[in-house]
Amino acid sequence: MLDDATPTIGPIAGLGAIDCDVHPRLPVTADLLPYFDAYWREQAPYRNIDRLELTGHPVSLPPYRREGAANGTAAEIASGLLDPNGLSAAILTLVNGTQALYDPYMADAFCQATNRWLAAEYLDADPRLRAALVVPFQHPEAAAEEIRRHADDRRFVAVVALAMGERPLGQRANWPIYRAAAESGFALSIQSGNVYRHAPTQAGFPSYLVEERTHMAQAAASQTMSLLSEGVMTEFPDMKIVMAGTGATWIFGMSWRVAKDWRGARVETPWIRESPEKILERQLRLTVGPFDAPSDMDPVLVDVIGSPDMLLYSSDYPHAHAGPAGAWPRALPEDLAPALARTNPQETYPRLEV
Amino acid sequence: MGRHVIARADEIAPGKSKRVEVEGRDIAVFNTGTGYRAVTNRCPHEGADLCRGIVARFVDAEGPGEFTVVEDKVMVRCPWHGWEFDLDTGRSYCDPNRVRVKSFEVAMEGPDGRVAGPYSVETFEVAAEGAMLVLTI
Numbered sequence: 436m437l438d439d440a441t442p443t444i445g446p447i448a449g450l451g452a453i454d455c456d457v458h459p460r461l462p463v464t465a466d467l468l469p470y471f472d473a474y475w476r477e478q479a480p481y482r483n484i485d486r487l488e489l490t491g492h493p494v495s496l497p498p499y500r501r502e503g504a505a506n507g508t509a510a511e512i513a514s515g516l517l518d519p520n521g522l523s524a525a526i527l528t529l530v531n532g533t534q535a536l537y538d539p540y541m542a543d544a545f546c547q548a549t550n551r552w553l554a555a556e557y558l559d560a561d562p563r564l565r566a567a568l569v570v571p572f573q574h575p576e577a578a579a580e581e582i583r584r585h586a587d588d589r590r591f592v593a594v595v596a597l598a599m600g601e602r603p604l605g606q607r608a609n610w611p612i613y614r615a616a617a618e619s620g621f622a623l624s625i626q627s628g629n630v631y632r633h634a635p636t637q638a639g640f641p642s643y644l645v646e647e648r649t650h651m652a653q654a655a656a657s658q659t660m661s662l663l664s665e666g667v668m669t670e671f672p673d674m675k676i677v678m679a680g681t682g683a684t685w686i687f688g689m690s691w692r693v694a695k696d697w698r699g700a701r702v703e704t705p706w707i708r709e710s711p712e713k714i715l716e717r718q719l720r721l722t723v724g725p726f727d728a729p730s731d732m733d734p735v736l737v738d739v740i741g742s743p744d745m746l747l748y749s750s751d752y753p754h755a756h757a758g759p760a761g762a763w764p765r766a767l768p769e770d771l772a773p774a775l776a777r778t779n780p781q782e783t784y785p786r787l788e789v
Numbered sequence: 790m791g792r793h794v795i796a797r798a799d800e801i802a803p804g805k806s807k808r809v810e811v812e813g814r815d816i817a818v819f820n821t822g823t824g825y826r827a828v829t830n831r832c833p834h835e836g837a838d839l840c841r842g843i844v845a846r847f848v849d850a851e852g853p854g855e856f857t858v859v860e861d862k863v864m865v866r867c868p869w870h871g872w873e874f875d876l877d878t879g880r881s882y883c884d885p886n887r888v889r890v891k892s893f894e895v896a897m898e899g900p901d902g903r904v905a906g907p908y909s910v911e912t913f914e915v916a917a918e919g920a921m922l923v924l925t926i
Binding site: 670697698700702704706708 | 845848849850851852853854855856866867870871872873881882883884
C-alpha cells in the first residue's frame, strides 16, 4: 500500500549515525588536472573531455538531485545532511563514467585522479566524510594497485563497482580487485550504474524510464548470484558486499529460489558448502535509502530479507527521496535504527573508525 | 524384522539399480560397484523414483575450481530435481537435518544363510547371498 505520511529522521536522531551511501558531485576535467600525470594533463583538455557522466545517471537532471543540493560540495553535504542529522560519518560513493571507458589506461588515470580529488576536496575538508575508491574494472591489476596504494588511508573504506558493467562481477578476471580489497578490509559497494555494454534488462532495451528503474533490481540480483556462485563471497569473507540504492525486496524471491535450486545443482559449485541464504546473510549488505517496501508489512519484512544484520542505514543524498534528507524508511521498525546506523556499518566497513 | 530374497546378485550390474517391493514398501536397490545399498524409492521432495537416479561419489571443493571426489561417500541424485542423498545414511547433503530418505541394509549372502553387516532399526540391509540378494526389513 502506498501512503503519503512523511517519513522523518526521528529514529536516527542522536545516534551519531553512519550514512553508508552519499554521493559527491562529479568532477570535471579542470578539477582533475592537478592530479593527472603530464600526459593526461595535456590530453584531457586536448580531447575536450569534460564531466564523465554515465548515460544512465544524468546527474544534471532534477529527479536525480534534491532541491538546494545542486553543488554537492563538502560544505553543502555538511550543511544539508551531516549537521542536521548529527551524523558521525558518511561514505561517499562516486558513480560516473570512469568505469565505462574502453581505454584501460585512461580509466586507470581518471580513477587515480578522481580518488586524489576526492581526498583533497572532501576527505581533507570534513573529518566526518569517508569515501569509496573508484577503480578501473577494465584493468583489474591496476585496480588492485590503486587499492593497495590506499591501504594506509583509512578514510577510504570501500571500492565502487557498477551493477551493470561489462561482465558479471564474480568472474575470476576481477579477483585481483577483491583480493586487494579483502587484504585491507575494503567493502565492495555496488551502485546501480550502467555502462550500456548490454541492455539494462535481461529481456532487451525497454521503452520507458519506469521499466529501467524497476529493473535495476534485476542487476542487483544478477550480481549477487554471480558473486555467490563464482565463490567470491566464500573466498573473500573479509570483503562485505554492499548493494547500494537498489532496495531490498528483490532479495526475497531470489534467496529462496537459490537455496532451492542449489540443492539440485550443487555438484557444479561444490565450494558452496552451505545453503546459499546463509552465505548471503553473512556477506551481503543492503542499503535502506531508498527503500522499496510498503510501510504496512514491517513485522515480517526483516525476516524475509534474511536478517537485520544485512541492512545499512543510508540517505542516498543528494538524490531526491520522500521526506527530509536521510529520513528513516517507514517500512522498517524504528528500534532497528542503532543496528542499521551504527553496529552494522562498523562491521561492514572494518576500516571505518568513528 | 524379516529377511527377504529380492534379486539374484548378478541381476544388478555395477552402477545399476533395481526397484523392489518388500512388505508393501517401494525400495530402490543399488549396486555401487563396491557393494549394495538400498533406500526408500520415493524422494522426500516430490516423490520421484530414486531407483532412476544417477549414483555418483560425493563431490566437494576446498575452493572455487578445486574439485575433489570423496571416494567412500556414495550419493544417489534424484532424477527430477537433482537432490542428492547419501546411500549409507539416507541423508540429504543440502538439508541433512530435515530431509532424508530411509536407508535399508542389503547383503550378499552365502548358501549357509549368514548375513554380512550389522542390523539396525534405522537401516535395512541388503546382502547377496551366493547368487541371491537378500533384503532385511
